[in-house]
Each structure stands twice: as C-alpha cells, then as structure tokens.
Amino acid sequence: MLRLPRRPSTLAFLLLASLGTACILIFAFSGQSTAAQQQKLLATQALVAKLGLTDLALFTESRYTRHPTQADLHSALQDHPGAFDHFPTGSLLPPPALLTESHAESRLAVAGKTASPD
Amino acid sequence: MPNLASPWLEKQRHLIDFTLASLGRRKTKNLGLLVAYALLVFVLASLALFTNALRTEATFVLAGSPEVILQRMVAGRHDLIPPGYLDKIGRIRGVQKKEGRLWGYYYDPVVNANYTFMARPAEEVASGTIMVGATLARARGLAAGNVISFRSYSGKLFAFKVASVLSPDSELLSADLVLVSEADFRAFFEYPAGHYTDIALSVANPLEVRNIAAKLAEALPDSRPILREEVLRTYQSVFDWREGIVLTVLSGAILAFVILAWEKASGLSAEEKREIGILKAIGWETGDVIRMKLWEGLLISLTAFLLGFVGAYIHVFHFGAPIFEPVLKGWAVLYPRFTLVPAVDGLQIATLFFFTVFPYTAAVLVPIWRAAITDPDAVMR
Numbered sequence: 001m002l003r004l005p006r007r008p009s010t011l012a013f014l015l016l017a018s019l020g021t022a023c024i025l026i027f028a029f030s031g032q033s034t035a036a037q038q039q040k041l042l043a044t045q046a047l048v049a050k051l052g053l054t055d056l057a058l059f060t061e062s063r064y065t066r067h068p069t070q071a072d073l074h075s076a077l078q079d080h081p082g083a084f085d086h087f088p089t090g091s092l093l094p095p096p097a098l099l100t101e102s103h104a105e106s107r108l109a110v111a112g113k114t115a116s117p118d
Numbered sequence: 119m120p121n122l123a124s125p126w127l128e129k130q131r132h133l134i135d136f137t138l139a140s141l142g143r144r145k146t147k148n149l150g151l152l153v154a155y156a157l158l159v160f161v162l163a164s165l166a167l168f169t170n171a172l173r174t175e176a177t178f179v180l181a182g183s184p185e186v187i188l189q190r191m192v193a194g195r196h197d198l199i200p201p202g203y204l205d206k207i208g209r210i211r212g213v214q215k216k217e218g219r220l221w222g223y224y225y226d227p228v229v230n231a232n233y234t235f236m237a238r239p240a241e242e243v244a245s246g247t248i249m250v251g252a253t254l255a256r257a258r259g260l261a262a263g264n265v266i267s268f269r270s271y272s273g274k275l276f277a278f279k280v281a282s283v284l285s286p287d288s289e290l291l292s293a294d295l296v297l298v299s300e301a302d303f304r305a306f307f308e309y310p311a312g313h314y315t316d317i318a319l320s321v322a323n324p325l326e327v328r329n330i331a332a333k334l335a336e337a338l339p340d341s342r343p344i345l346r347e348e349v350l351r352t353y354q355s356v357f358d359w360r361e362g363i364v365l366t367v368l369s370g371a372i373l374a375f376v377i378l379a380w381e382k383a384s385g386l387s388a389e390e391k392r393e394i395g396i397l398k399a400i401g402w403e404t405g406d407v408i409r410m411k412l413w414e415g416l417l418i419s420l421t422a423f424l425l426g427f428v429g430a431y432i433h434v435f436h437f438g439a440p441i442f443e444p445v446l447k448g449w450a451v452l453y454p455r456f457t458l459v460p461a462v463d464g465l466q467i468a469t470l471f472f473f474t475v476f477p478y479t480a481a482v483l484v485p486i487w488r489a490a491i492t493d494p495d496a497v498m499r
Contacts, residue, residue, distance in 0.1 A: 049182035057293035
C-alpha cells in the first residue's frame with residue numbers, strides 16, 4: 001500500500017516537482033508539433049495558397065473585421081454614422097440598436113436605407 | 119560534498135516544515151490567497167499562450183497567401199478592377215503570375231451571418247454547385263448533396279447544390295467561405311463582365327516584392343498594393359491589440375490582487391508578530407526567521423505560478439480557450455471551432471514569472487526583517 005510521506009516539506013517538494021516537470025515538458029515539446037498537427041497546418045497552408053486567402057475567419061461580423069488586411073484604409077464611420085469601427089474606441093461603444101433588432105424589424109426600421117449590416 | 123550539504127539541506131527542510139505548519143494554522147486565509155494568485159496567473163498565462171499560438175499559426179498558414187494583392191481605389195475607396203487593367207500591368211520583371219480575383223460578401227438573413235463568396239474556376243467548382251466552410255455548414259445544417267438557396271442582392275433566388283464541405287481542419291481560415299463557379303458568381307452578384315474584385319500577383323523572389331510594389335504604384339497611381347508582409351504584420355498587431363484590450367479589462371483585477379498580495383505580504387498580523395517574538399525568544403536567529411518567511415513567499419508564489427501556468431496550458435490547448443471565445447467572437451454569428459498547435463514563447467512566460475513570483479517574495483521580506491530585528495519582548499507585547 002502506498003504510504004504518504006509524513007513530513008510536509010516532502011509533500012511540498014513532490015507537488016512542486018510534479019508541477020515543475022509538467023512545465024519543463026510543456027517547454028520541451030511546445031515547438032514540436034505532432035505529425036497530425038503538422039499535416040493539418042500544411043493542408044491549411046496549401047488551401048490558403050490555392051484560394052489566395054489573406055485573412056483568418058475569426059471576426060466575421062463585418063467586412064473590415066473579416067478581412068482587416070484588405071479593408072479600406074480607415075474604414076470607421078464610412079458607411080453610416082452608427083457604423084462601429086475597429087479602432088479601440090469602437091470596442092467601447094455599444095452596438096447600434098438597429099443591429100440588435102431582429103431582421104424583420106430592422107428592415108422596417110431602415111426603410112430607404114441599407115437592409116443589411118456591414 | 120554530502121557531509122556539508124546535508125545539515126544545510128536538513129535545516130532548510132525543517133524550516134519548510136515549520137513554515138508549512140505555520141501556514142496551516144491560517145489555512146483559509148492562505149488557501150484563499152493561493153487560489154486568487156493561481157487564478158490571476160492562469161488568466162494572464164492563458165492570454166499569453168492563446169495570442170502567441172494564434173499569432174504563430176497565422177504566420178505559418180498565411181505564408182501561403184499571395185505575395186501582392188492589387189486593389190483599385192476610387193475616391194479613397196476600394197473599387198472594381200475594370201477590363202484592360204490587368205493588361206496595363208504589362209510584363210513587370212519578377213512577376214510570375216497575375217490573376218483577377220472575384221470575391222465578395224453576402225449577408226444571410228436566415229442566420230444573420232455574413233458569408234464570403236469566392237469564385238473558382240469551373241474545373242474546381244461546377245456551375246450550380248458550391249463548396250462551403252465547415253462553420254457555415256454547421257450553422258445552416260448543410261452536408262454534401264444538400265440544396266440551399268440564397269436571395270441575391272437584386273432579389274432573385276438562386277439554388278445551389280453543396281458539392282462538398284471544406285475540411286474542418288482549415289476552419290480558422292475557411293469558416294464562412296462559399297466557393298462558387300465564376301459564371302455563378304457573376305450572375306448572383308450581377309457583376310459587370312470583365313470586372314474583377316482585385317488582382318493577385320505571384321512574385322518569385324521575395325527580395326523583389328517591394329520593388330515590384332513600387333513599380334505597380336508608379337504604373338497604376340490609382341492602385342493600392344497590399345504585400346504579404348503587411349498582411350502578416352497586420353495580424354501581429356491585431357493580436358497585440360486584442361491582448362491589450364483584455365489586459366486593460368483585467369487591469370482592475372490585477373490591481374486588486376496586487377493590493378491583496380501587498381497587504382498580505384507586507385503587513386504582519388499581530389499573531390504573526392507574536393510568533394516571530396516567540397521564535398526569537400526561544401533562540402531563533404534573525405537570519406532563520408527571514409529564511410523561514412522567504413520560504414513561505416517562495417512556496418506560495420511558485421506553487422501559484424506553476425498551477426496557474428499548467429492550468430492555462432490545458433485551458434488553451436486542450437479545451438480551446440473557452441474563456442476568450444466571447445472576446446474574440448464579438449458580434450459574429452459564425453465562429454470557427456479550432457484547436458491551436460501548442461506554441462509557447464519562453465520570454466513571455468519568463469516575464470510573467472518575473473512579475474508574479476519575485477515581487478511577492480520580495481514584499482514578504484521587508485516587514486519580516488523589520489520585525490525580526492526588534493526586541494522579542496517588544497514584539498510579543
């Protein structure tokens with residue numbers, strides 16, 4: 001049967017040693033991707049080259065966040081006064097009420113203006 | 119030399135035993151501090167690991183994107199490439215290939231999401247069919263063989279058969295993609311014949327890219343060349359900025375922890391003062407008291423750091439960083455599912471280590487030294 005060490009210092013050393021070993025292993029293996037990961041990355045890189053993709057699809061809400069590298073320079077407020085932007089100020093402003101309404105309601109509300117957000 | 123090392127080691131072990139027993143007497147307070155400390159390291163390390171892994175992955179996969187993208191500007195805004203524009207580029211030395219690209223955005227009111235439509239040659243995507251990104255397929259419940267219809271901006275309804283769903287491995291880049299044939303793209307968006315969205319140029323020699331961009335800007339003053347190195351630089355700054363925003367949001371919590379740790383480390387409770395007085399009265403030297411407290415600071419801060427860091431690694435690379443998903447997701451309806459390839463920046467983690475472990479350990483020492491050099495009788499009163 002496994003006996004726990006009596007001295008608290010031994011327990012503390014065991015805890016720190018196991019956490020320390022985990023950290024060393026993380027650093028040792030962080031640069032080495034597995035064959036599957038490498039294959040995945042290379043396949044994605046090949047898709048990027050084939051389709052000529054330029055941006056990550058992380059922020060799909062508007063065109064200048066979907067393709068920040070291809071967006072017009074200084075896109076802020078270019079479409080309508082309520083358009084949020086990708087400058088730090090933009091993150092502090094709440095979304096225009098128009099965008100948080102359901103599509104059917106927003107179509108009525110913006111009669112005569114654009115029916116789709118940017 | 120085990121004979122010399124052993125007594126020293128044994129003494130340190132006894133000091134640690136005593137420190138742990140002393141910490142155990144104020145279990146709730148010290149455990150609370152350890153949890154708060156580890157949580158702070160966890161959040162900061164998660165942020166550092168997540169942004170670094172995303173940055174590394176973006177740099178790797180975007181290395182395959184076109185060397186130069188040429189946009190045409192009209193009145194300061196991106197405009198279509200008119201017929202004949204490609205020929206104006208002529209034969210610039212070093213340009214291997216130039217092709218007009220067709221792509222645009224489509225807002226789907228069914229799921230309130232934006233898609234990126236992109237035209238592909240007919241041999242890749244047959245007319246009447248589409249290939250879709252895995253995230254989009256999930257959002258609309260699509261699989262190969264299904265038929266989906268989109269209402270174009272002109273009000274006409276177009277039905278497409280899903281030829282295939284793009285690999286989920288590339289979801290980070292293809293989440294919202296809809297690949298259509300060139301004819302379908304032009305019909306759907308009523309794109310003027312002979313016009314393109316932009317031009318992609320392949321350059322054989324990377325050292326030539328800047329010269330070619332300068333020549334393009336000279337030959338076509340209304341154009342805006344976007345270099346691949348600029349694309350990569352944009353992503354570096356995008357993640358730096360997002361990291362900065364989260365840090366700003368967290369700054370209140372960081373400050374609260376600094377106050378808590380400083381209060382705990384630098385201010386001695388009456389009980390702790392009495393303990394030091396008793397230790398000195400029974401013959402402990404000032405050095406021993408300081409050593410004991412140094413061990414206390416090191417044990418707490420080191421355990422919290424290691425726990426926080428290992429927890430952050432598991433959170434980011436095994437669970438896909440669910441804490442940061444809302445921050446990155448913003449108002450987007452489509453958000454890709456992805457697991458990042460582990461990438462750790464040693465310098466970043468070393469900086470985190472330095473700014474979490476050292477200040478706490480140092481803050482412990484000052485009041486202890488002040489209490490330890492005073493008369494035991496005065497301290498105990």
